[in-house]
Amino acid sequence: KPLYFKAGINDAGRVADKGSKCTWNKNADRSTSVHTFVDWNVPRPKIFPDALAVIGHTPLVRLNRIPQSLGLECEVLVKCEFLNPGGSVKDRMALRLLDDAEKAGVLKPGYTVVEPSSGNTGIGLAMACAIRGYRCIVVIPEKISHEKEFVMRALGTEVVRTPGTADEFSPEGLFGTVHRLIKEIPNAVNLDQFSNASNPLTHYDTTAEEIYHQCDGKVDMVVMGAGTGGSISGIGRKFKEISPQTKVVGADPYGSVYGYPDSINKTDVEFIEIEGIGYTFLPTCLDREVVDHWEKVLDKDSLGMARRLIREEGLLIGASCGTILVGALRAAQKMKLGKGHRVVVILPDSIRNYLTKFVCDQWMEQRGFQEAVNTGNHKWWDT
Numbered sequence: 177k178p179l180y181f182k183a184g185i186n187d188a189g190r191v192a193d194k195g196s197k198c199t200w201n202k203n204a205d206r207s208t209s210v211h212t213f214v215d216w217n218v219p220r221p222k223i224f225p226d227a228l229a230v231i232g233h234t235p236l237v238r239l240n241r242i243p244q245s246l247g248l249e250c251e252v253l254v255k256c257e258f259l260n261p262g263g264s265v266k267d268r269m270a271l272r273l274l275d276d277a278e279k280a281g282v283l284k285p286g287y288t289v290v291e292p293s294s295g296n297t298g299i300g301l302a303m304a305c306a307i308r309g310y311r312c313i314v315v316i317p318e319k320i321s322h323e324k325e326f327v328m329r330a331l332g333t334e335v336v337r338t339p340g341t342a343d344e345f346s347p348e349g350l351f352g353t354v355h356r357l358i359k360e361i362p363n364a365v366n367l368d369q370f371s372n373a374s375n376p377l378t379h380y381d382t383t384a385e386e387i388y389h390q391c392d393g394k395v396d397m398v399v400m401g402a403g404t405g406g407s408i409s410g411i412g413r414k415f416k417e418i419s420p421q422t423k424v425v426g427a428d429p430y431g432s433v434y435g436y437p438d439s440i441n442k443t444d445v446e447f448i449e450i451e452g453i454g455y456t457f458l459p460t461c462l463d464r465e466v467v468d469h470w471e472k473v474l475d476k477d478s479l480g481m482a483r484r485l486i487r488e489e490g491l492l493i494g495a496s497c498g499t500i501l502v503g504a505l506r507a508a509q510k511m512k513l514g515k516g517h518r519v520v521v522i523l524p525d526s527i528r529n530y531l532t533k534f535v536c537d538q539w540m541e542q543r544g545f546q547e548a549v550n551t552g553n554h555k556w557w558d559t
């Protein structure tokens with residue numbers, strides 16, 4: 177495959193080094209960052225200066241029905257990242273990418289931000305660029321929901337779609353298109369969420385710290401999905417350092433190659449309905465070394481569980497939340513977590529992104545997924 181990406185920041189903007197590791201020189205990276213640890217002594221403001229200031233500090237909520245219905249006795253808490261102002265966990269990272277790039281002098285007034293995304297980073301960047309006054313172009317694959325596209329467009333961002341058939345690294349694919357736009361547009365910068373260390377560091381510095389603080393340090397398992405790998409690598413690494421007994425679990429759709437050992441990824445699934453998690457290449461930001469266990473999940477189980485989260489727990493969440501909860505419940509059962517144990521599950525995005533997709537009964541029926549909703553406790557952990 178042609179290599180479209182070189183490491184570092186050059187006149188083509190910040191681009192990924194496919195196949196190499198994200199720089200994890202934490203101290204060096206942190207010293208150039210405007211964000212450090214969460215300071216718990218600073219009270220939350222009564223009035224926020226702008227929408228970006230609302231990002232983070234999301235609530236942890238207990239699940240009261242779903243784990244119990246499956247006979248699980250451990251406590252399952254969900255981290256409500258869908259309550260961020262742009263509607264997803266990616267708001268945190270988009271803001272930090274922008275802040276760090278401004279601080280490093282890579283991004284200057286009048287510049288254009290160009291980013292490949294499955295939509296949530298795009299929405300986070302679109303919001304931040306609307307507020308800060310940058311032109312923003314987001315490249316998304318064909319399968320991404322119209323809801324995400326419309327949100328970005330409403331925020332003033334230009335959206336480019338790439339064909340579902342195109343390999344991500346081909347000239348007409350996701351990264352190839354970003355590369356072309358960066359070359360064509362003067363002063364265009366790709367902050368590159370797939371390889372930028374500011375991505376995992378966001379979660380290392382904030383999301384993981386919040387979870388640890390909210391749980392008073394008692395977390396037996398933390399479960400996430402992986403798209404760029406930023407959340408799982410950042411949260412996983414922080415927990416390995418401050419709470420090494422906490423198990424770090426990844427939930428990965430069939431059709432993706434993130435699971436480890438690699439043999440668990442074997443499947444004939446070619447299309448992943450769930451947006452935002454799983455690819456057929458390993459992003460630079462994904463550090464599989466901090467993940468203790470992976471669970472593979474089918475679309476029907478993910479979507480069935482996402483609908484249960486909405487119907488039974490009243491949480492207005494998106495599709496990958498279903499994947500991640502299925503992975504969490506299976507892993508908790510396999511690791512025999514019982515009374516007194518605590519599992520934290522990251523819920524990345526919101527129902528708003530999928531109103532015409534899995535939230536719509538007709539859409540579910542047309543794809544044969546309705547049964548997964550109707551049968552409630554179908555045998556999803558046997559698959």
Ligand code: PMP
Binds near residue numbers: 264266403407408525
């Ligand atoms: N779920 C959804 C819906 C997402 O959009 C993303 C980000 N692509 C993730 C999960 C995974 O986050 P990360 O990129 O940090 O791995």
